[in-house]
Amino acid sequence: MSELDENRARKRARTPDLFFLLLCIAAVLIPIITVLMLYEIGNGSVASIEAFGASFLWGSDWIPNPPGGGPPILGALPAIYGSVVTTGLALLLAVPISLGVALFQTELAPVKFRAPSLFVIEMLAAVPSVVYGLWGLLALVPFMNLYVNPQLQTYLGFLPIFQGPNTGLGMLTAGVILAIMIIPYGSSVMREVISAVPRSQREASIALGATQWEMVRTSVIPFARTGIIAAVVLAMGRAIGETMAVTMVIGNVARISPSLFLPAETIPSVIANEFTEVAGNDVYLAALFELALVLFAIALIMNLVGRVIVNKLSFKVRGDVRA
Amino acid sequence: MISYRLYDISLNSECLSHADTMMNMSNQPAKGKTSRYVIVAVLIIAIIAGGAYYQFAIAQSAATTSSEAQTNSSESQMTTPTTSETMSSTMAIPSATQPAVTVSLLGAGATFPAPLIQQWTVEYNKLNPSVTINYNPIGSGGGIQQITAKTVDFGASDAPLNDKQLAAAPGLVLFPETLGGVAVTYNLAPFGVSNTTTLNFNGFVLASIYYGNITKWNDPAIQQLNPGVNLPPNQITAVHRSDGSGTTYAFTNFLSAVNHAWGVNVGYSTSVTWPVDKVANGVGAKGNAGVAGTVKNTAGAIGYVDVIYAEQQHLGVGAVLNAAGNYILPTLQAILYAAQNATGTPNPSDLRLHIVNAAGPQSYPIATYTYLLVYKDMSLNPDLNIDKAKALAQFFWWAVHDGQQYSQALIYVPLPQNVVSADEQLLNSLNFQGQPLLSS
Numbered sequence: 001m002s003e004l005d006e007n008r009a010r011k012r013a014r015t016p017d018l019f020f021l022l023l024c025i026a027a028v029l030i031p032i033i034t035v036l037m038l039y040e041i042g043n044g045s046v047a048s049i050e051a052f053g054a055s056f057l058w059g060s061d062w063i064p065n066p067p068g069g070g071p072p073i074l075g076a077l078p079a080i081y082g083s084v085v086t087t088g089l090a091l092l093l094a095v096p097i098s099l100g101v102a103l104f105q106t107e108l109a110p111v112k113f114r115a116p117s118l119f120v121i122e123m124l125a126a127v128p129s130v131v132y133g134l135w136g137l138l139a140l141v142p143f144m145n146l147y148v149n150p151q152l153q154t155y156l157g158f159l160p161i162f163q164g165p166n167t168g169l170g171m172l173t174a175g176v177i178l179a180i181m182i183i184p185y186g187s188s189v190m191r192e193v194i195s196a197v198p199r200s201q202r203e204a205s206i207a208l209g210a211t212q213w214e215m216v217r218t219s220v221i222p223f224a225r226t227g228i229i230a231a232v233v234l235a236m237g238r239a240i241g242e243t244m245a246v247t248m249v250i251g252n253v254a255r256i257s258p259s260l261f262l263p264a265e266t267i268p269s270v271i272a273n274e275f276t277e278v279a280g281n282d283v284y285l286a287a288l289f290e291l292a293l294v295l296f297a298i299a300l301i302m303n304l305v306g307r308v309i310v311n312k313l314s315f316k317v318r319g320d321v322r323a
Numbered sequence: 324m325i326s327y328r329l330y331d332i333s334l335n336s337e338c339l340s341h342a343d344t345m346m347n348m349s350n351q352p353a354k355g356k357t358s359r360y361v362i363v364a365v366l367i368i369a370i371i372a373g374g375a376y377y378q379f380a381i382a383q384s385a386a387t388t389s390s391e392a393q394t395n396s397s398e399s400q401m402t403t404p405t406t407s408e409t410m411s412s413t414m415a416i417p418s419a420t421q422p423a424v425t426v427s428l429l430g431a432g433a434t435f436p437a438p439l440i441q442q443w444t445v446e447y448n449k450l451n452p453s454v455t456i457n458y459n460p461i462g463s464g465g466g467i468q469q470i471t472a473k474t475v476d477f478g479a480s481d482a483p484l485n486d487k488q489l490a491a492a493p494g495l496v497l498f499p500e501t502l503g504g505v506a507v508t509y510n511l512a513p514f515g516v517s518n519t520t521t522l523n524f525n526g527f528v529l530a531s532i533y534y535g536n537i538t539k540w541n542d543p544a545i546q547q548l549n550p551g552v553n554l555p556p557n558q559i560t561a562v563h564r565s566d567g568s569g570t571t572y573a574f575t576n577f578l579s580a581v582n583h584a585w586g587v588n589v590g591y592s593t594s595v596t597w598p599v600d601k602v603a604n605g606v607g608a609k610g611n612a613g614v615a616g617t618v619k620n621t622a623g624a625i626g627y628v629d630v631i632y633a634e635q636q637h638l639g640v641g642a643v644l645n646a647a648g649n650y651i652l653p654t655l656q657a658i659l660y661a662a663q664n665a666t667g668t669p670n671p672s673d674l675r676l677h678i679v680n681a682a683g684p685q686s687y688p689i690a691t692y693t694y695l696l697v698y699k700d701m702s703l704n705p706d707l708n709i710d711k712a713k714a715l716a717q718f719f720w721w722a723v724h725d726g727q728q729y730s731q732a733l734i735y736v737p738l739p740q741n742v743v744s745a746d747e748q749l750l751n752s753l754n755f756q757g758q759p760l761l762s763s
Contacts (some may be wrong), residue, residue, distance in 0.1 A: 020356075024364035032368060067590030099559050137613070142620050166620050167605045252565030252607030253600040263606050272610060276462030277567020309762075321520050 005085045029056035044289035051283050056290060062254040074287040076294055077267045078254040083240055089175025090182060090239045096233055099188030107216055125184035133248035136177045141168035141249055149261055164259035169251040172260035177245050182235040189234055194220060197246025227315045233306030237299055243268035267295040371596030409607040420512045431459040434570050435629055436501055436693045439735050443726045447718055454714045464567055470696045473704045476715055481569015482593050483675035496699045496747045498674045498691035500722055501735045504658040505573045506633040512556035523548040525644035526581025532561050535603035552653035554571020558604055562617045562626035565607030567593035574627045577679040596687035611716035628757035631734040644686040646680050653687050655736050661686035663739045671748035702756045709755050716753045716760035
């Protein structure tokens with residue numbers, strides 16, 4: 001290191017770095033947009049918050065145009081319930097499959113099969129959601145109606161979640177279609193973290209005499225655990241905001257029922273269905289904004305929970321490694 | 324933030340200490356400057372956003388001043404004609420044969436009349452190449468919103484505006500441009516009742532199904548209306564629209580007209596709260612196509628759709644009991660007959676017409692007009708100048724006369740003569756700052 005080099009470095013640090021500035025603009029823009037969006041949604045929902053208060057969250061009636069011409073009675077609970085149940089169902093179905101796909105692609109598949117299988121899975125993510133919706137309505141709904149739901153009813157009909165009339169439309173079908181949609185997101189993130197597990201870990205456990213399955217179970221999955229949780233959180237965020245495909249197969253009914261066969265509604269589906277027809281009804285419009293706010297809050301809470309889990313687990317992994 | 328976290332994790336697990344030192348190294352030289360850069364970035368964004376907002380505010384205030392000061396020609400009105408004049412003069416150089424000023428008009432609203440209105444815009448453009456009209460089918464509510472906000476030149480709505488909506492847009496008038504019927508469709512083919520078998524319904528049965536009081540197809544009330552049909556003991560799935568729609572308006576308007584309890588407890592609107600959803604097997608589907616598709620896919624489903632959708636999907640179509648006591652199928656003739664018998668002499672000052680449960684032995688009872696929305700004094704709409712206003716009025720005149728010939732091919736019903744004459748009176752009263760737009 002000569003003095004000349006040091007001077008040059010100091011000079012370079014002093015001159016304004018245009019590239020760095022551009023990056024800063026990009027980075028600062030995102031939080032600003034988020035805050036503005038929150039502000040606008042909050043601003044739009046003031047009339048509803050004033051009219052219903054906290055009862056909006058647990059009201060189960062959704063009567064935007066009461067017959068007598070009185071003020072609307074709007075409660076978000078059916079939509080919240082539908083969103084949470086369909087998202088939960090989708091995760092239940094998608095997480096094991098995503099993990100399996102990711103493990104297959106990283107650990108088991110012969111090298112020449114990896115690229116094609118990757119391509120097929122990622123193509124699932126490229127399908128527009130309205131296409132999923134059309135396929136869901138015209139192919140999946142009759143399939144569920146004729147083959148899946150009757151079997152569930154016959155063998156598991158004693159459970160309240162599999163009781164009631166079966167039309168093919170409903171929360172179960174919505175959950176299945178959401179699961180198919182989020183598998184590529186879950187599996188691609190999981191694949192990344194699994195392939196980031198150091199080779200030495202794998203070799204060590206093979207050297208200790210582990211079979212391939214034991215190696216995956218004892219050294220790959222624990223190592224990738226935090227990343228897998230993060231993938232689940234990402235997939236969850238995707239599922240809870242999905243609108244078009246869910247709207248087309250869920251049946252759109254403001255009803256809270258334990259049966260997965262019965263139609264329900266989710267927060268995005270309510271907004272998509274009803275937003276075009278709210279002219280001249282300010283409280284109704286504000287209620288749709290408040291629904292968006294609720295969705296924002298749910299997504300935020302889910303993300304925070306995910307982060308807490310990730311933080312806890314990642315500390316544990318570090319501890320393991322050091323010990 | 325998750326992907327960042329992942330990156331962090333993978334680095335940590337790969338080589339923990341090395342990653343930490345790398346992070347420190349990359350951060351340290353820029354550390355002092357980062358905050359300064361962030362401040363500069365925020366300032367730049369604020370300046371850009373402020374500039375954009377300022378432009379927006381100017382455009383807004385210009386719009387309000389021009390609509391407020393209609394009588395004395397305000398600044399913005401002076402500028403709009405001049406800009407269009409300069410535009411037309413520059414355009415007149417290449418094509419001197421074109422006599423009129425080139426205008427482009429924008430409409431938005433109901434999806435139900437969209438195929439007809441879009442056909443009109445194409446045909447009208449062939450006749451008058453200088454007039455280009457675009458119509459965006461964004462839904463009735465959207466159409467009402469946009470014309471109230473004056474962001475489009477005309478709107479369209481399936482349901483007539485209520486008094487509150489009209490009060491929100493002073494000077495707005497509406498007139499019917501076409502009408503359509505709503506068919507009751509069902510799918511009992513899987514249970515051995517073919518879709519070519521016509522089932523009879525009356526208002527009580529339909530209301531009871533959508534109330535959730537009748538839940539089986541072989542319910543005595545339905546069986547009584549269809550003595551020759553072997554109705555299955557299966558559950559009824561009552562399909563309705565999940566989005567607001569003029570179709571729902573017409574259907575619930577009919578149920579309210581023939582069933583007092585429905586009128587009191589549910590009422591009629593572009594979207595209602597369906598009692599069947601809570602107590603029995605109700606399902607909502609998006610759009611006419613969604614309802615038709617759901618009925619087609621669901622054994623034992625009943626639904627209501629615009630007539631054309633029932634025909635396209637080859638679903639069963641029900642005959643509905645009319646006021647005269649006959650079961651009528653939703654044919655174009657029967658709907659036109661209903662329109663002729665229902666309206667009497669429409670009042671041009673309020674063209675909100677109801678034709679459900681019309682009198683007359685051949686009338687189909689479930690039908691509705693669909694409406695175009697425009698400001699009576701078109702200068703209220705800042706986007707319109709005198710040339711555009713004239714073109715729009717002429718287009719409306721053409722649509723309710725010559726345009727009606729395109730209705731039947733698209734399964735719409737042409738307007739009956741008495742409604743056309745009422746429309747004529749209304750169109751003749753359209754003006755631009757008091758100056759009538761139609762000379763005829």
